[in-house]
Amino acid sequence: MARGKVQMKRIENTTRRQVTFSKRRNGLLKKAYELSVLCDAQVAVIIFSQRGRLYEFSSSEKTLERYLKYTKGDQVVADKFEDEQCSQHQMKLESAVMAKKIEHLQLCQRKLMGQELSSCSIEELQEMENQLITSLQNVRLRKVLLLQQQIQQLQHEEIELVQENASLSKLCGSGRTQCQQQWAKHKEAEVETELCIGLPQNRCS
Template sequence: MVRGKIQMKRIENESSRQVTFSKRRNGLLKKAYELSVLCDAEVALIIFSQKGRLFQFSSSNMENTIDKYLEHAKEKETKTNNTEVRHEQHLKNEEAFMTKKIELLESSKRKLLGQGLGTCSVEELQDIDSQLEKSLKNIRARKAELYKEDIEKLKAKEKSLFEENTRLREKVSLSIPKFLSVHANTRKII
């Protein structure tokens, strides 16, 4: 006989619920015993019924197993806390580093704009001067590149317009004799 799949929800009928609890409790206790014997595992199982009755199984001393569990849980919590503390400290260090880097960049920016130069030494001023010269050189090179591109575009447009102009002149030169002959014929009629 095959059993159907049981839906996992609270059994409403109290006597059916009590029978199911009793059978499943015994099965669970049996499985805990088998696990402890077959695998030489330290197993502790605690069950409280709906009415508050205690059922338990332990392959060794229950109190020792519970103490061992609590100690293990505390170690895990401590490791988790230590990891979180280290991560938090790492983030704080990174924040301090980034803040210092931002301050240096802002100070450098102000100096490049000519502000706060009163506290600069001659060497710092020379560094700023060389940075500005490099920047101007890059700006001028980019500007020249853009001008060159614009000149090439204008030359291409000039060539296109020149070709269009030539084509139109040829068209006009071909149509002028026809126009003159038609115009001459209309004069004779008048």
């Protein structure tokens, strides 16, 4: 007689559930032992009953340590992967926010240039007008400041050139006076000479 297929659901009868647990537990522990012997595999089985009683089998004392080591490494990899996923998600959010800000700034720039104003209300137009007036005032103030700085720089350069010209003029005047004095001294020291023919006493006066 063929054995009927067992439905995978909780056994409601307490006695039948306990009997099934004992049979299948023993069969599971036996299969684990056979697997470890026949295949030279490290097998460990941990079972807690409904009442909290522990049943276990381990083919080696180091099996659980090896399991904990592997699961710990897997957890590290999983945490690292999760961190990378969170970082990528955060970067995508920041990129989306930045793209919206750039789009908003570009739209504001076009509106300030007098473009795409059809969707603006009176309040928005008034606000843009005030912004343009304030910006124009700031530009003019900056322009006046730069012009004043340039004027001051030119005046300073003019003073330096005047002083340099005066020094050069003074130097040239001093040199001309010395030349004139030397020429006068040379003229005073010059001796007149005449060509006379005859004896000294008949020299022409």
